[in-house]
Amino acid sequence: MPADPSATAAHTDPPPAVNRDIVDALLASYEVDGRTQHLDATFLPSRARTIDLVECFRRLIFPGFFDDQRITRANVRDHVTRGLHHARELLHDQVHQALRHDLNRRRAAGEACDTDADCQPVARDIADRMLAALPELRRRLALDVQAIFDGDPAARSTDEVIFCYPGLDAVFIHRLAHTLYRLEIPLLPRIMAEYAHNETGIDIHPGATIGDSFCIDHGTGVVIGETCRIGAHVKIYQGVTLGALSTKGGQDYRGMKRHPDIADDVTIYGGAVILGGGTTIGQGATIGGAVFITRSIPAYHTVTMESGDLKVVAQRRRGKQQTHPLDFQI
Amino acid sequence: MPADPSATAAHTDPPPAVNRDIVDALLASYEVDGRTQHLDATFLPSRARTIDLVECFRRLIFPGFFDDQRITRANVRDHVTRGLHHARELLHDQVHQALRHDLNRRRAAGEACDTDADCQPVARDIADRMLAALPELRRRLALDVQAIFDGDPAARSTDEVIFCYPGLDAVFIHRLAHTLYRLEIPLLPRIMAEYAHNETGIDIHPGATIGDSFCIDHGTGVVIGETCRIGAHVKIYQGVTLGALSTKGGQDYRGMKRHPDIADDVTIYGGAVILGGGTTIGQGATIGGAVFITRSIPAYHTVTMESGDLKVVAQRRRGKQQTHPLDFQI
Amino acid sequence: MPADPSATAAHTDPPPAVNRDIVDALLASYEVDGRTQHLDATFLPSRARTIDLVECFRRLIFPGFFDDQRITRANVRDHVTRGLHHARELLHDQVHQALRHDLNRRRAAGEACDTDADCQPVARDIADRMLAALPELRRRLALDVQAIFDGDPAARSTDEVIFCYPGLDAVFIHRLAHTLYRLEIPLLPRIMAEYAHNETGIDIHPGATIGDSFCIDHGTGVVIGETCRIGAHVKIYQGVTLGALSTKGGQDYRGMKRHPDIADDVTIYGGAVILGGGTTIGQGATIGGAVFITRSIPAYHTVTMESGDLKVVAQRRRGKQQTHPLDFQI
Numbered sequence: 001m002p003a004d005p006s007a008t009a010a011h012t013d014p015p016p017a018v019n020r021d022i023v024d025a026l027l028a029s030y031e032v033d034g035r036t037q038h039l040d041a042t043f044l045p046s047r048a049r050t051i052d053l054v055e056c057f058r059r060l061i062f063p064g065f066f067d068d069q070r071i072t073r074a075n076v077r078d079h080v081t082r083g084l085h086h087a088r089e090l091l092h093d094q095v096h097q098a099l100r101h102d103l104n105r106r107r108a109a110g111e112a113c114d115t116d117a118d119c120q121p122v123a124r125d126i127a128d129r130m131l132a133a134l135p136e137l138r139r140r141l142a143l144d145v146q147a148i149f150d151g152d153p154a155a156r157s158t159d160e161v162i163f164c165y166p167g168l169d170a171v172f173i174h175r176l177a178h179t180l181y182r183l184e185i186p187l188l189p190r191i192m193a194e195y196a197h198n199e200t201g202i203d204i205h206p207g208a209t210i211g212d213s214f215c216i217d218h219g220t221g222v223v224i225g226e227t228c229r230i231g232a233h234v235k236i237y238q239g240v241t242l243g244a245l246s247t248k249g250g251q252d253y254r255g256m257k258r259h260p261d262i263a264d265d266v267t268i269y270g271g272a273v274i275l276g277g278g279t280t281i282g283q284g285a286t287i288g289g290a291v292f293i294t295r296s297i298p299a300y301h302t303v304t305m306e307s308g309d310l311k312v313v314a315q316r317r318r319g320k321q322q323t324h325p326l327d328f329q330i
Numbered sequence: 331m332p333a334d335p336s337a338t339a340a341h342t343d344p345p346p347a348v349n350r351d352i353v354d355a356l357l358a359s360y361e362v363d364g365r366t367q368h369l370d371a372t373f374l375p376s377r378a379r380t381i382d383l384v385e386c387f388r389r390l391i392f393p394g395f396f397d398d399q400r401i402t403r404a405n406v407r408d409h410v411t412r413g414l415h416h417a418r419e420l421l422h423d424q425v426h427q428a429l430r431h432d433l434n435r436r437r438a439a440g441e442a443c444d445t446d447a448d449c450q451p452v453a454r455d456i457a458d459r460m461l462a463a464l465p466e467l468r469r470r471l472a473l474d475v476q477a478i479f480d481g482d483p484a485a486r487s488t489d490e491v492i493f494c495y496p497g498l499d500a501v502f503i504h505r506l507a508h509t510l511y512r513l514e515i516p517l518l519p520r521i522m523a524e525y526a527h528n529e530t531g532i533d534i535h536p537g538a539t540i541g542d543s544f545c546i547d548h549g550t551g552v553v554i555g556e557t558c559r560i561g562a563h564v565k566i567y568q569g570v571t572l573g574a575l576s577t578k579g580g581q582d583y584r585g586m587k588r589h590p591d592i593a594d595d596v597t598i599y600g601g602a603v604i605l606g607g608g609t610t611i612g613q614g615a616t617i618g619g620a621v622f623i624t625r626s627i628p629a630y631h632t633v634t635m636e637s638g639d640l641k642v643v644a645q646r647r648r649g650k651q652q653t654h655p656l657d658f659q660i
Numbered sequence: 661m662p663a664d665p666s667a668t669a670a671h672t673d674p675p676p677a678v679n680r681d682i683v684d685a686l687l688a689s690y691e692v693d694g695r696t697q698h699l700d701a702t703f704l705p706s707r708a709r710t711i712d713l714v715e716c717f718r719r720l721i722f723p724g725f726f727d728d729q730r731i732t733r734a735n736v737r738d739h740v741t742r743g744l745h746h747a748r749e750l751l752h753d754q755v756h757q758a759l760r761h762d763l764n765r766r767r768a769a770g771e772a773c774d775t776d777a778d779c780q781p782v783a784r785d786i787a788d789r790m791l792a793a794l795p796e797l798r799r800r801l802a803l804d805v806q807a808i809f810d811g812d813p814a815a816r817s818t819d820e821v822i823f824c825y826p827g828l829d830a831v832f833i834h835r836l837a838h839t840l841y842r843l844e845i846p847l848l849p850r851i852m853a854e855y856a857h858n859e860t861g862i863d864i865h866p867g868a869t870i871g872d873s874f875c876i877d878h879g880t881g882v883v884i885g886e887t888c889r890i891g892a893h894v895k896i897y898q899g900v901t902l903g904a905l906s907t908k909g910g911q912d913y914r915g916m917k918r919h920p921d922i923a924d925d926v927t928i929y930g931g932a933v934i935l936g937g938g939t940t941i942g943q944g945a946t947i948g949g950a951v952f953i954t955r956s957i958p959a960y961h962t963v964t965m966e967s968g969d970l971k972v973v974a975q976r977r978r979g980k981q982q983t984h985p986l987d988f989q990i
Contacts, residue, residue: 038394
């Protein structure tokens with residue numbers, strides 16, 4: 001007898017087979033619109049395996065934090081050798097499929113390209129370059145860990161930052177994705193970035209360039225656009241947007257510098273919106289919470305909202321129950 | 331020997347059995363408050379199976395994108411037949427349980443209703459109507475995919491939109507949930523909507539009506555209320571709220587028009603807040619980032635914040651280390 | 661033959677073994693920076709098991725809602741006894757590891773502490789105190805369920821609130837985490853809080869004190885800081901920040917009161933930002949959407965943005981296609 005009672009209902013009274021007309025109608029709809037089907041196409045990367053790859057890199061970069069066994073100096077070589085082998089296989093496979101997919105897409109779009117090109121050697125080379133980049137990624141992530149710890153009085157230890165902080169999670173994944181982006185691998189960096197976005201609410205396009213010792217606190221709602229350049233020792237809070245001034249031009253704007261530059265030592269408080277490819281926030285500037293900026297700010301300046309914008313009014317005092325819900329407008 | 335060292339601690343020194351007083355106290359607390367227990371209740375939909383259903387629909391609507399095997403024109407009929415059968419079983423089960431649960435709830439609330447009603451035929455009919463709606467859902471989602479691609483210079487292909495974009499994920503799940511909402515199925519649409527909210531940070535109530543070619547960019551923090559009506563070719567960004575003016579009236583407001591209408595061709599930038607059931611944003615209007623609106627805006631108007639609201643002040647220039655942390659207020 | 665075509669590519673042409681230099685380089689990098697490795701360290705709590713613990717508590721606190729079998733008055737004692745036993749084992753293990761980890765950390769930091777201390781009895785005592793607290797947690801959560809239901813006209817039943825509402829999910833996990841925080845357990849409360857943050861976009865530090873009948877609506881982007889104190893019957897919306905005025909002092913501010921106090925019966929609308937340890941929002945006050953507050957507000961006052969801050973301008977009317985994308989600035 002099934003342990004799950006909800007399975008029972010269907011079993012006691014099974015529905016008849018699906019009507020053939022419904023099958024035919026759905027199949028016919030696959031032929032109408034090529035954008036929303038991917039039939040007979042050979043290669044497409046796998047989201048699940050890309051996430052597997054990110055988690056494999058996480059264990060290699062922060063050994064002992066996320067493993068399900070104890071890592072000691074006695075077993076670490078074995079652990080690392082197996083981890084690197086697994087990462088390399090996944091990476092090679094996914095890069096190869098991303099490259100094949102892109103080749104097919106460009107051929108379908110009528111671009112001139114060598115469609116018989118063998119993507120295997122390129123994929124192998126990329127995989128090896130990524131693995132060789134791990135020590136440098138570790139060096140930079142240690143700086144990010146320290147910056148987050150230093151910036152948050154609620155943090156008790158750097159272990160806690162590695163273990164729990166979504167800001168570090170997002171920056172870790174971004175640094176992986178950005179490395180692949182610079183190697184001109186299609187699709188995979190974006191899948192990684194959206195995994196981070198999904199996990200943390202922090203949306204960093206893999207194209208964004210981010211300097212050392214980067215600190216995102218809380219982070220939900222942060223958006224950092226593709227052509228942003230961010231210096232060292234920058235700190236940003238939840239809900240900050242570093243975005244484009246307008247995207248009405250859509251695909252015509254591809255490749256243009258659309259997002260702001262943030263110099264070293266800048267702090268940007270929660271909810272601030274900074275827009276435009278010509279906008280630069282100068283070194284050491286402080287951008288107050290919830291401000292909206294579309295022009296450059298000089299170095300060592302502070303931007304805040306004017307006080308006096310708020311209206312503070314006494315309510316007619318009375319019990320909660322008697323307040324009519326619409327006698328004030330919010 | 332267990333691979334996991336954390337398991338060891340407990341095994342070497344097992345805790346004694348849980349004190350009977352603690353069991354009795356918790357059991358007694360189940361009898362005190364009926365709201366937070368669901369004992370002896372026969373039917374409740376399953377969140378896990380509802381998510382399974384959404385993912386099954388995703389594979390049927392976008393064949394070849396999310397399957398773990400290659401879908402070709404040779405195997406697609408078989409694939410679709412099995413997928414539709416699985417979706418129909420899940421749907422029938424979950425709809426049936428949602429209907430039974432609602433019937434029990436209404437009886438408990440003292441509403442007049444036929445508590446012996448057989449929900450099976452209704453559930454079967456609903457399941458068949460949902461399956462028959464799939465080709466139309468595909469047609470509309472192809473327009474959404476195109477709108478998102480056209481609107482984002484960072485997108486490289488429509489495949490990337492289907493594969494990675496949270497805005498499409500949220501709209502896909504919303505269009506499923508809204509179809510069930512219009513068929514007056516309780517609970518399931520909301521479970522679906524909260525799955526999308528959890529995955530994307532985009533919170534669209536299943537009751538909201540959304541026209542063709544809808545584009546949400548980035549999306550984290552978007553809130554779209556139950557009685558919103560949104561036209562065609564509308565584009566909104568992260569953090570936009572289309573909400574109620576006040577909800578102090580709570581349950582007294584159920585069924586009232588509480589959320590704004592957005593006409594065709596409107597663009598709403600990040601963080602804008604538009605409130606109220608009587609508020610209409612006219613055709614072609616552009617709403618700037620971070621504005622707060624509680625009144626209607628005519629067609630082909632642009633709303634922005636007044637510049638001049640910001641205070642830009644030079645900091646006393648000096649090294650970072652010497653800056654006293656509180657000598658400016660943000 | 662593998663069902664998954666993506667596996668094939670690698671198998672037909674397996675990559676050679678990972679280069680020994682790459683292994684050596686990564687191993688060497690582990691020796692350079694102690695912050696980002698955790699080798700030879702005995703104890704670290706497990707994120708997966710902490711989540712398992714939260715879900716076990718969820719089933720004990722809301723019996724019948726999240727179980728995969730029907731819970732009846734006939735089987736509930738058996739169900740509860742097994743659940744409590746499982747929760748106790750998990751809790752004992754994780755608390756023990758968190759305490760050991762903290763002891764090692766303090767020793768490494770040169771703090772005076774008894775590093776041979778046996779954390780087992782403390783862990784056992786904490787586990788029992790948490791289990792004994794469950795009936796009181798149930799009492800408080802029933803009030804939260806009711807507050808969320810009363811506050812949302814879109815809610816159809818309290819069951820729907822328990823089943824789907826992220827606001828309840830976040831408060832449920834917070835009340836667990838805060839109980840452990842008050843028992844001075846390191847790390848675990850924060851792991852729980854970040855699990856809630858990940859699931860709901862709601863970031864409540866486990867240190868925050870929250871009164872009865874708390875309602876968070878929608879919730880994405882909410883941030884509530886460590887030293888916040890929130891009264892009873894408070895309602896807050898998506899994107900609200902109750903934060904610190906400045907955190908440039910970083911670790912120097914640890915333990916200071918940095919976040920605001922919110923008195924009873926306060927409502928705070930979407931996107932409002934309230935900062936500072938000296939800021940108090942008085943009883944019954946209403947804070948309008950998107951306002952930015954760094955000073956105290958008296959009881960029974962309403963704070964809104966001045967109207968007149970917006971600029972509404974007619975666009976030169978014409979077809980969408982002809983609009984030059986940059987002839988207005990947003």
